Amino acid sequence: MKCPLCGLEFREQDGLEGCKGCALSGTCSLIKCPNCGYEVPKEPGLIKFIRSLKRQKEIKK
Ligand SMILES: [Zn+2]
Structure with missing residues (x-):
């Protein structure tokens, strides 16, 4: 997937791991x-x- 802010493309799994420490x-x-x-x-x-x-x-193309 692509970050709408900085345009970096990364795997969804990597992004999920980045949120592991959150309150939820x-x-x-x-x-x-x-x-x-x-x-x-x-x-x-x-x-x-x-x-x-x-x-x-x-x-x-
Ligand atoms: Zn970003």
Whole structure:
């Protein structure tokens, strides 16, 4: 996924680990950017699916 603030691309899993120490016992629904610390809400599956389609189109160019 991509951080909307700094534009860094990182794995969702890495972002989840960045939030382990938060007050909600590590299972809040935010993904933390490893670069700038910006917390992004988890993307619903549908949005992810659309993004992956867009990405495939970009590769074909
Ligand atoms: Zn960021």
